[in-house]
Amino acid sequence: MAATLTDDVVGKTVVDAEGKELGIVASVDRNRAAVDPNPSVAEHLLAKLGVEGEDEEDYIVTEDMLDAVGEEVVLRGNI
Template sequence: MAATLTDDEVGKTVVDAEQKELGIVAKVEDGRAYVDPNPSVAEHVMAAVGWEGEDEEDYLVTEDMIASVGDEIVLQGDL
């Protein structure tokens, strides 16, 4: 199931199918989430207030990689 990603996902935790935390969504653009694997306290606060940002360590998650979107984003187990 492909989920639709919006700016509302900024700041959400991303986990794998086994619930291991992978990072937080730093930015959403064109149906892709940029996930920060090592967010600082400042980056958590910026995401919480809706300020988007990305840097060179972020990795890309596309909608077809997602199992579900709720309070957190869960990736599919077969990636």
């Protein structure tokens, strides 16, 4: 089953296939997530509350880039 992006992943840590932390999910819109690569403590808490949104430093992750979604959002190694 393919990994999907839902509002439940907002605030979760995004890691690459080797486990390197890449940021947190700031927002989700359909099948894409905005990932904040350098979240402050405040931004992390706001994302957990669903208040944080996409900004200019965020990058986009789409469902086809995902390996798994669980405690962390894990990207595929061959992106």
